[in-house]
Amino acid sequence: MGRSTRRRFLASASTIAGSLAVARRFGLAQSPPIESSDLKLWYTKPASQWVDALPIGNGRLGAMVFGGGAIDQINLKNPKVDHAAGPVPTDPAKETLQLNEDTFWSGLPVDGNNLDAKNYLAAVRKAVLEQKDYHLADQLCQKMQGLFAEAYQPIGSLHVDCTHPGQVTEYRRELDLASATAVTRYNVDDVQFERTAFSSAPDQAIVLRISAGKPGQLNTTVWMDGPLAKSAKTVTGNRLLLTGKAAQHVAGAGHPGSENPVVFSDVPGEGMYYAAMLHVDVEGGRISPSGEKLVIHGATICTIVLTAATGYRGFDQKPDTPQSQVNERVSKQLDAALVHSFPALRQRRMRLRNRQPRDICPQEVTVRGMQYAQPRSAAEEHTTRRASCLALDSGNRSSHFLGFHGIGVLFCRMNDDFERLLHQHAFAVSLRLHDQWKHDVFMYGENLVHAK
Numbered sequence: 001m002g003r004s005t006r007r008r009f010l011a012s013a014s015t016i017a018g019s020l021a022v023a024r025r026f027g028l029a030q031s032p033p034i035e036s037s038d039l040k041l042w043y044t045k046p047a048s049q050w051v052d053a054l055p056i057g058n059g060r061l062g063a064m065v066f067g068g069g070a071i072d073q074i075n076l077k078n079p080k081v082d083h084a085a086g087p088v089p090t091d092p093a094k095e096t097l098q099l100n101e102d103t104f105w106s107g108l109p110v111d112g113n114n115l116d117a118k119n120y121l122a123a124v125r126k127a128v129l130e131q132k133d134y135h136l137a138d139q140l141c142q143k144m145q146g147l148f149a150e151a152y153q154p155i156g157s158l159h160v161d162c163t164h165p166g167q168v169t170e171y172r173r174e175l176d177l178a179s180a181t182a183v184t185r186y187n188v189d190d191v192q193f194e195r196t197a198f199s200s201a202p203d204q205a206i207v208l209r210i211s212a213g214k215p216g217q218l219n220t221t222v223w224m225d226g227p228l229a230k231s232a233k234t235v236t237g238n239r240l241l242l243t244g245k246a247a248q249h250v251a252g253a254g255h256p257g258s259e260n261p262v263v264f265s266d267v268p269g270e271g272m273y274y275a276a277m278l279h280v281d282v283e284g285g286r287i288s289p290s291g292e293k294l295v296i297h298g299a300t301i302c303t304i305v306l307t308a309a310t311g312y313r314g315f316d317q318k319p320d321t322p323q324s325q326v327n328e329r330v331s332k333q334l335d336a337a338l339v340h341s342f343p344a345l346r347q348r349r350m351r352l353r354n355r356q357p358r359d360i361c362p363q364e365v366t367v368r369g370m371q372y373a374q375p376r377s378a379a380e381e382h383t384t385r386r387a388s389c390l391a392l393d394s395g396n397r398s399s400h401f402l403g404f405h406g407i408g409v410l411f412c413r414m415n416d417d418f419e420r421l422l423h424q425h426a427f428a429v430s431l432r433l434h435d436q437w438k439h440d441v442f443m444y445g446e447n448l449v450h451a452k
Helices: 006-025 117-130 134-142 323-337 342-351 378-389
Strands: 040-043 054-057 061-065 094-101 156-162 168-176 181-188 191-200 205-212 218-225 229-236 239-245 273-283 286-290 293-299 301-310 364-367 370-373 400-404 408-413 419-422 429-432 439-443 446-451
Touching: 054 168, 054 181, 054 191, 061 191, 061 205, 094 205, 094 301, 117 134, 156 205, 156 301, 191 342, 205 218, 205 323, 205 342, 218 229, 218 239, 218 273, 218 301, 239 323, 273 286, 273 293, 273 323, 293 301, 301 323
Parallel strands: none
Antiparallel strands: 040 168, 054 061, 054 400, 061 094, 094 156, 156 218, 168 181, 181 191, 191 205, 205 301, 218 293, 229 239, 239 273, 273 301, 286 293, 364 370, 400 408, 408 439, 419 429, 439 446
16 A cells, blocks of 8 residues: 555545535435534544644634654755655654645746647547547647646644653544544643644634643643744744745646756745744743743643734735735734633634524525535434534634545635535535625635535
8 A cells, every 4th residue: 555645635535525425415324413422533643644633723724733743853954855745753742733824825826828728629639539549639638738736835833842751651632523622632650631722713823732730740842843934933932933935836736756846936926925923821830942942841731822824915916925014914913812811712713613503504505506405303403513513613704624534624715704514524515695605615726616
């Protein structure tokens, strides 16, 4: 069996997604009511590769939570290397969150149309219909293609390295689909440690809380890095700032082995700038900056709030926002999130998740000619309501990020007035707009369904 990569994982996921949606439409897959305890994915080892990590997201800002960290630090100086291509040995006392922001792509707006394509149409028809030479027809069709799309880019990674005097035992990590929360628990001697991660739509932030079962037992180091990062530094005594720039161009999936698969440029607008900033608070203990890292000594609880921003201006605008403005934007986002305490951040996001499906979706939705009716029985409504939660923070702004581990990752782009309900199997999407509605569902940029 070949090694599991993101490309192979996502390629197979679209097939699974289609089969589940068809089964739902024709009544081939009927599920009993789902209990809250059933809506958890849990594992007894940290994720050793990207496809095994657990997804959280709020539509704009997402993360893959590994529940552990690489034992040996990975060198990210060469961004042309796929650093998530295969499993790596992991340490359960560490934590890694790989970060994404939905506007962060390589390149800049260009006209990708091939104006010469029509000149090959007659030759393609002749090769197929007269010569029966399908290999030639395929070669000619390639000359009709336009430019490859640019590549979705990683913001970077948040790392938390805990140090303990003993061995980790009774390890468990889980993704609670009902609350969209990733939790990791383990024991060291007689002390239990817990890490809780979620992404908030109301506050546009990712929150990670690490706690020790006994006072003063938490000693950890917090840092960030990324293959596109140009700078990582402490801003104040308890903040870190990661900045960088997307590639000017990334070669398409059809020719990843080309001579220059990744092209970089320092010219503003030829690849957008980005910034990620985090703030650390502790209960007990102290925080001390150490180079590009923050070191926590003798704490009981450590709370990390992280935000990210890019230089994106619009789909038809050159992404030439200066780095200084991007930094200012991410700092304001972080300040706004920090107005709320950890319990308040958690409560604010959950208010959006507890709405009833009949309050937020029409009686019937048509997606490419296939109708998805609102649940009619109490059991079906319970199933739909619970399954619709999944690992997703709902909200009425931006797009919404859904991670359904083991099946795929979906992006649903929505306008401000949209509300979403994810039906059973998470692939039939119902929306409401006051006067009109439409939506797009993407599988990492590949269009799955389009309804309007």
